Amino acid sequence: MSAETTTPGPGANVKVLRLERGWLQDQLAGRAGMSTSMLGKIERGERPLNQGMGAVLAKAFGVTLDELLGQAPVQSGDGDRLTELRAVMRRFDLPTGEPVREDRLACDLAELFRLRGDADLSSVTHRLPGLLRRVQDHAHATDLPGDWAKVADVYSAVYWLAARHRWMTLAELAVIKQRQAAERSNPLALAVAARDEAGTFLNGGDFAGGLAVVDQAVVQAESNMKGRNRHLALGLLHLRGMTLAGRMRDKKTVERHIKGARESAAITGSDINVHGVHFGPENTITHILATRVDLRNNAEALEVGERYLRDGHTLPATRIGPLHMNIARAKLALKDRDGAVDSLAEAWDIAPQMAKVHPTSLELSRVLVSLHKRSNPKVTALAKRAGIKL
CATH class of the missing domain: 1.10.260.40 (lambda repressor-like DNA-binding domains)
Known part of the structure; x- marks a missing residue:
């Protein structure tokens, strides 16, 4: 299709x-x-x-x-890397036996997380196959929980990349492998794996199924975890639950997850990178804004977003790009078409590779171009970026 x-x-x-x-x-x-x-x-x-x-x-x-x-199309030059990535994933339990430098592995993981934060989808695609092979080999060699956590982290990045493009066969395979690695690791890695598994339900439109996955993982985290990691796990799960409930327009469940996320964010303090995923007060705000738009509370969402941007932020492009998309959604719903164009242009400036494949960006571009009947240089520029012929 x-x-x-x-x-x-x-x-x-x-x-x-x-x-x-x-x-x-x-x-x-x-x-x-x-x-x-x-x-x-x-x-x-x-x-x-x-x-x-x-x-x-x-x-x-x-x-x-x-x-x-x-699905977003595979970009030129990425096809071979994705084929290689699938081959490495199939050989999850078949290590090559090649030696791995642990210091280099740590640097490569840090670089992967940086590229993911920058929403540099192309660079993530090119680095994943080799890095995944090395982390799997290293974890098989040591069989230490911390090294299996690294494997789970890389599979989380595979899920993220696949979900952004809506390559759901790859995304669903990634979360299966992620869980297998997390089960050999620690409860926090398991919570992140559950969050990503619920994401596949979100991408597929089975919001109730995704909420069931989140609720089950919340119970496990509350029962089996302590300290700061417990709040990190619960916070990440509540953010996913908030999004799923918002898509269902289930206001009661939304408020329950917002409350849980805010409580965990208050305890963790500033936003931190958890297994390649950010959590803290700022990321909680971006999720609340998106959910308020889903619930059609657009004026409230716009107020939250504008206050957040005015007060300054520390989140990476992978979060700030979608934030501007959701602000554009709120402005368009409030009939501020010019403002929506400006906000969507911000999303393109901050995370161009993400904006090129994100369904919200593509749909907003389509509608804004359609609604602007008069000549508008900003809309013309937006149409060119989105590949829309005027």
Whole structure:
């Protein structure tokens, strides 16, 4: 399946899938439980398709959410690396026996986390196969929990890369291997693995299933962990739960996870990198903002976002880029189209590789270009970046 080349974005894929099935708009709208008017606006690019509505439409089509959103294409030169990466993943329990320099391994892991933070998807893709092979070899040689934690960390990066592109077969394989490594490691690595596993449910549109994974992991962390690591684990899980509940528009569950995340963030203090993932007060704010937009509390979300940016931030591009996308969502919902263009342009400036493949970025670009009927240099520049033909 592919979107219309002139207007890439998840909403365009809805029309493609509908026409493939020979359905009229009112037939699809009836199956999805939405108005024909709403569906028409989504297809024409007059209203963005959010992932909550996307999950409903995906169910009506009999596909998963990631299939509806559409996979990002493999960039030139990345295909061979991804083939190599899959080969290394298949050989999880078959070490090469080659010696590994532990000091170099530590530097390579730190560089991977930096590139992930910078949302440098291409560089992460190119480094993953060799690094994954080395960390697996080293963990088999030592069989130490700390070295298996490193394996789990690299698989978390594989999941992150695959999820950003909606390569869900790769993402789901990654979280299986991540859990296998985490089980030989420590409870915090297991909590991160559960968070990523719940992410595959999020990407697939099974929000209730993802919440069940989170709730199970929260119970395990509360029962088996102590000290700061307990709060780090719970905080990361609550952030994922918050997002999943927001997509379901389950306000009660959202507030429960917000409360839990805030409590853990207050104890951990400033944001830190946990197994390649950030947690702390700032990242909690970015998740609250996104969830408020999902719940259509756009004015509140915008106030939270503008205050956060005004007060200064320390989070990396991989978090600040999506933050600007969600601010753009809130502005567009409040009919501030020019402001939405400015915020989306910020997301492109901060994390261009992520903006190029992120479904929210693509959908906002499609809608903003469609709605701006008059000539606008900023919209023209945005269209060029997003690959939209004017």
